[in-house]
Amino acid sequence: MVVLTFFVSHWLLCVFFQSFFQHRYAAHRMYTMGPRTERVMHLLTYLVQGSSYLSPRAYAVLHREHHAFSDTEKDPHSPHFFKDVFRMMWHTKKRYEDYIHGRGQPEARFLGGYPEWPLVDDTLRTSWLATLGWVALYTAFYVTFATSPWQFLLLPIHFMMGPVHGAIVNWCGHKYGYRNFNSSDKSRNTLPVELLCMGELFQNNHHKYGSSPNFAARRFEVDPTWQVMRVMAKLGIIRIATPQRAVWPEPREAAREAGAARAA
Ligand SMILES: [Zn+2]
Ligand SMILES: [Zn+2]
Numbered sequence: 090m091v092v093l094t095f096f097v098s099h100w101l102l103c104v105f106f107q108s109f110f111q112h113r114y115a116a117h118r119m120y121t122m123g124p125r126t127e128r129v130m131h132l133l134t135y136l137v138q139g140s141s142y143l144s145p146r147a148y149a150v151l152h153r154e155h156h157a158f159s160d161t162e163k164d165p166h167s168p169h170f171f172k173d174v175f176r177m178m179w180h181t182k183k184r185y186e187d188y189i190h191g192r193g194q195p196e197a198r199f200l201g202g203y204p205e206w207p208l209v210d211d212t213l214r215t216s217w218l219a220t221l222g223w224v225a226l227y228t229a230f231y232v233t234f235a236t237s238p239w240q241f242l243l244l245p246i247h248f249m250m251g252p253v254h255g256a257i258v259n260w261c262g263h264k265y266g267y268r269n270f271n272s273s274d275k276s277r278n279t280l281p282v283e284l285l286c287m288g289e290l291f292q293n294n295h296h297k298y299g300s301s302p303n304f305a306a307r308r309f310e311v312d313p314t315w316q317v318m319r320v321m322a323k324l325g326i327i328r329i330a331t332p333q334r335a336v337w338p339e340p341r342e343a344a345r346e347a348g349a350a351r352a353a
Contacts, residue, residue: 262292
């Protein structure tokens, strides 16, 4: 029970910080916060994601490319160009590392506006000692609390939590589920798995209205990360910077439908 609680908490916290900090803040600037709060959030993201921490800069650049080239050959991770999820993630990892090491230059429009902290993003993230420290910490927890050998099968997921979430969101979110809005890509909303991904799987809503801070648009959709952001905004920790445009039905569509109903 202790191990399962740890696994679920680590899973949800990792995906929350990926959605909240790397995605909605670094890549999209959906909210602002003071420099000290930004540092605290940056550090918390590193501490929670540990061995699988992703550089906000590289994440933002890759993600902005994903929006600009969604489901075309230039998309860094469209499931429609790869035979399986492993090949897609390998390709994404290569592009991520190329940008980190300065091989290949992204277009200027994808640069800037993300938080940078060399001590965390470069020194700690690439330090073998730090990575081994995280791996040792997760393993020690399992050695202390595991009650059955099968539970150790969960350990590798802790080591690679960030890429595991990326694989689920990028593969499922452009392949399985329903669409609320017409968009030029193949993005979908994958409702059953969405709560486990803290709102990240409302890909269709998010691709159509990329700057809307709430990824949910319909009554039955709930975006947990947005709910946390709402509370943070109320408490004055962050300030929401972009308006909510993802609403369903779309005002224009709704007006057209109402007009058609009147005419009938
Ligand atoms: Zn997407
Ligand atoms: Zn996005």
